[in-house]
Structure formats: structure tokens, C-alpha cells
Amino acid sequence: MLLYLQRKITYAFLTLFGVITVIFLLFSVLPGDPARMMLGQNSNSEQLAQMKHKYGFDQPILKQYLFYVNDLSPLSFHSNTEEDYTFFNTDNYNGIIIFKGSSFNVAFKSPYLRYSFARPGKRVSDILSETIPNTIFLALAAISIAIFLGIILGIAGALNHNSWIDRIIQVISTVGMSVPSFFSAIIFAWLFGYLWHDWTNLNMTGSLYEVDDFGERRSIALKNIILPAIVLGIRPLAVISQLMRNALLDVLDQDYIRTAKAKGLRPFQVIKNHALKNALNPVITAVSGWFASMLAGAVFVEFVFGWNGLGKEIVSALNTLDLPVIMGSVLTIALFFIIIQTVVDILYAWLDPKVKLD
Numbered sequence: 001m002l003l004y005l006q007r008k009i010t011y012a013f014l015t016l017f018g019v020i021t022v023i024f025l026l027f028s029v030l031p032g033d034p035a036r037m038m039l040g041q042n043s044n045s046e047q048l049a050q051m052k053h054k055y056g057f058d059q060p061i062l063k064q065y066l067f068y069v070n071d072l073s074p075l076s077f078h079s080n081t082e083e084d085y086t087f088f089n090t091d092n093y094n095g096i097i098i099f100k101g102s103s104f105n106v107a108f109k110s111p112y113l114r115y116s117f118a119r120p121g122k123r124v125s126d127i128l129s130e131t132i133p134n135t136i137f138l139a140l141a142a143i144s145i146a147i148f149l150g151i152i153l154g155i156a157g158a159l160n161h162n163s164w165i166d167r168i169i170q171v172i173s174t175v176g177m178s179v180p181s182f183f184s185a186i187i188f189a190w191l192f193g194y195l196w197h198d199w200t201n202l203n204m205t206g207s208l209y210e211v212d213d214f215g216e217r218r219s220i221a222l223k224n225i226i227l228p229a230i231v232l233g234i235r236p237l238a239v240i241s242q243l244m245r246n247a248l249l250d251v252l253d254q255d256y257i258r259t260a261k262a263k264g265l266r267p268f269q270v271i272k273n274h275a276l277k278n279a280l281n282p283v284i285t286a287v288s289g290w291f292a293s294m295l296a297g298a299v300f301v302e303f304v305f306g307w308n309g310l311g312k313e314i315v316s317a318l319n320t321l322d323l324p325v326i327m328g329s330v331l332t333i334a335l336f337f338i339i340i341q342t343v344v345d346i347l348y349a350w351l352d353p354k355v356k357l358d
Contacts, residue, residue, distance in 0.1 A: 005346060012342045019334040023327050024068050028061060037117045037321055055114075056085035071112040072331075078105045113328040118320040124328040127313065132332065134208050135302070135309035139294040141225050142233035147287060150237045154244020154283075155271065161249060169241060176238030182300035185231045189304055192227055202227055205306030228305040232298055236290040243286055247279040288344040292337045 035051040036043060043051075052058040056067045067085060070076045078088035080103060088097065088107050095109020113124035157169040193204030206224035251257065252275055260270050299311035306312070310329055317325035 008342050008345055012338050015338050016335065019338075020069065020072060020331065021065075023330055023334075024065055027323055027327055028064070034117070034323060037323070053083075054085060071114065074108060074111065076107055076109060078107055080104060113331075114324040116322055116325050118317070118322040118325070124324045127325055128310070128328055128332055131308060131310045131313045134307065135295055135298055135311060137208065138225060138228055138232065138298060138302070138307060138309055139291060141229035142294060143236060143287060143291050145229055146233040146236035146240055146290070147283075150240030151244050151283065153237075153241035155248060155276075157241065157245040158248035158252065159271075166245075169245070173238040173242050176234045179234070181231060181235065182304065184234055185228070185301045185304040188227050188231050207306060207308040224305075224307070228301050228307050231305075232294060232301050236286070236294075239286050239290065240283055243282045244279065247282050248275060251275045251279045285344070288340055292340040295333050295336050
């Protein structure tokens with residue numbers, strides 16, 4: 001088990017390293033001058049040269065890549081020269097020097113995602129720390145709705161196999177998997193937030209916190225999460241209901257289920273105590289994957305509903321060509337994917353003895 005754990009963690013780090021490389025290469029070939037994006041169109045050549053030298057944009061692409069990896073690495077090397085890009089400053093890096101040499105330092109620090117182009121002086125890590133909790137809260141609400149309703153619909157479909165109830169659930173699931181999130185977000189916002197607002201009392205747009213007219217008092221508005229959570233949970237709900245239905249139908253055909261029925265157990269007891277636990281394995285797999293994908297899939301949903309999360313921040317950064325924010329956001333989403341998948345694989349190996357550890 002220890003070797004399996006070490007191998008999975010190694011694969012996770014290699015995957016993360018590959019993601020970092022791909023992100024850097026993709027955004028390095030984009031047209032445009034990063035220094036001009038930071039200073040604006042009215043900057044002169046001298047200011048551009050200073051900015052390029054300060055952030056290493058005047059260096060060869062390989063050296064810029066090493067700078068980028070060094071910024072993200074918790075254990076990194078830094079020059080003692082203040083004019084150099086790799087000069088270590090604890091105010092910028094939030095770290096400590098663990099080795100001080102004559103020409104370079106070795107520091108242990110938090111990942112440095114650099115500064116926003118569109119908001120000078122604003123660190124990308126600060127921007128992400130303000131938006132990620134909102135996205136995680138939205139994803140948790142959406143996956144909770146999907147799990148609760150998906151399991152109920154799946155059980156109802158399996159117990160009423162080939163009936164009109166089963167067919168209606170199948171149609172609902174098919175439509176839920178087919179309709180894009182941005183389209184359903186627009187429809188839900190228009191219907192429930194605008195057309196039927198007098199009955200629902202829901203808003204077309206809104207975030208977790210609302211500020212009063214004077215900008216002094218901030219309050220939590222949980223009703224604003226209802227529509228985006230439902231829209232974001234539609235597709236995983238459809239998948240979970242189908243998986244639950246099919247898995248439960250397979251389990252109900254097993255011999256031990258027939259034995260439980262022959263003993264005189266009520267159908268509810270058979271489902272609850274014998275069939276449900278064994279039918280939940282594919283659902284757990286789907287939930288782990290969908291929760292990670294919600295962080296990326298929430299982009300359009302957050303933008304439509306005005307939810308101040310990571311997805312809305314990505315759209316805003318794309319509109320302003322704020323490359324550090326885009327790169328930091330994409331890297332954060334990829335990190336969530338890797339962590340969740342690695343944890344799920346390790347849990348499977350621990351809980352299920354049939355999983356091969358060699």
C-alpha cells in the first residue's frame with residue numbers, strides 16, 4: 001500500500017509539472033507584449049525596457065520557463081541582486097530564506113503567481129483567494145443537489161423499470177445531459193429571475209454577499225445561489241440518475257437480493273440494507289469527477305448569474321488579456337483535478353481489496 005501511495009503521489013506531481021509546462025507554452029506563443037499590457041499603450045520604450053528586465057521578459061524562452069517554474073515551486077532559488085527578476089522579497093513571496101549564499105539564496109515560500117496586468121499592484125494569489133471560496137461553495141451546493149435528486153430519480157427508475165415513470169426520468173436525464181450549461185443558465189435566469197420574479201423572489205444576477213446602497217454593510221444572500229446551483233447541477237444530476245438506475249438494476253438481479261426477498265424482507269429494507277450500498281460505487285466515481293469538473297464548468301454559469309467566483313474572474317481576465325490571472329486560474333483548476341483524482345484512487349485502493357496495488 002505504501003508503494004502504491006508513493007507511486008500515485010509521484011504521478012500527481014509529474015502531471016502537475018506537465019500542466020505547468022503546457023500552460024506556460026500556450027500563453028508564451030500568444031501575440032502581444034506582456035510589458036505593454038502591464039504599462040498600457042501610453043508607455044515609452046524606456047519604461048518597456050525596464051519592465052521587461054524587471055520581470056524577465058527580455059530573457060530567452062527557456063530562461064523565462066525556468067523563472068516561471070521557480071516562482072511556482074515551494075523550494076526555489078533566488079539572486080541576491082535587487083535588479084534581477086529572481087531577487088527574493090518576503091513581502092512578495094510570503095516565504096523565508098533557508099540558505100543564504102554569496103550570490104544566491106534558497107527560499108521556502110508559497111507559490112508566487114505574479115501580479116495582475118489589469119490591476120497593477122494586485123497579486124494573483126489575492127485575487128484567487130477572494131474568488132475560489134465562492135466557486136467551491138457553489139460547486140458543493142450544485143453537487144449536493146445532483147446527488148440527492150439523482151439517487152432518488154435513479155432508485156425510482158429502477159423500481160419502476162420500463163414503466164411510464166422510468167421513461168419520463170430517462171427523457172429528463174437525456175435532456176439534462178444534452179443542454180449546454182450556458183443555455184440553461186440563460187433560460188433559468190430569464191424565467192425564474194425575470195419573468196416569474198414576483199413569485200420566486202429570485203434575482204437574475206447576484207453573488208453570495210450583497211452590499212447595501214452606502215457600501216458599508218455586507219450581508220449573506222443565500223437565495224442568490226439557488227439558480228446557479230441548480231443549473232450547474234443539472235448535468236451531473238442526469239448522469240448520477242442514469243448510473244444509479246443501471247447499477248441498481250444490475251444489483252437487484254443478484255442471488256443475494258433474491259435470498260433477501262425470500263426471507264420476507266420488505267422492499268424498502270432490501271434496497272436500503274443490501275442493494276443500495278453496492279450500487280453506489282459508480283455514483284461515487286461520477287461524483288468525484290463531476291465535482292472537479294464543476295470548477296471549470298462554472299465559468300459560463302457564474303458569468304451569466306454574476307456570481308463572483310473563479311469562473312467569472314476568468315472571463316473578466318480574458319476580456320482584459322490579464323495573462324497572469326488566466327494562467328493562475330487554469331493552474332488552480334488543474335490542481336483541483338489532480339488532487340481529487342489522486343485522493344479518489346487512494347481511497348479506492350484502501351476501501352476495495354479488489355483494486356490491484358502492484
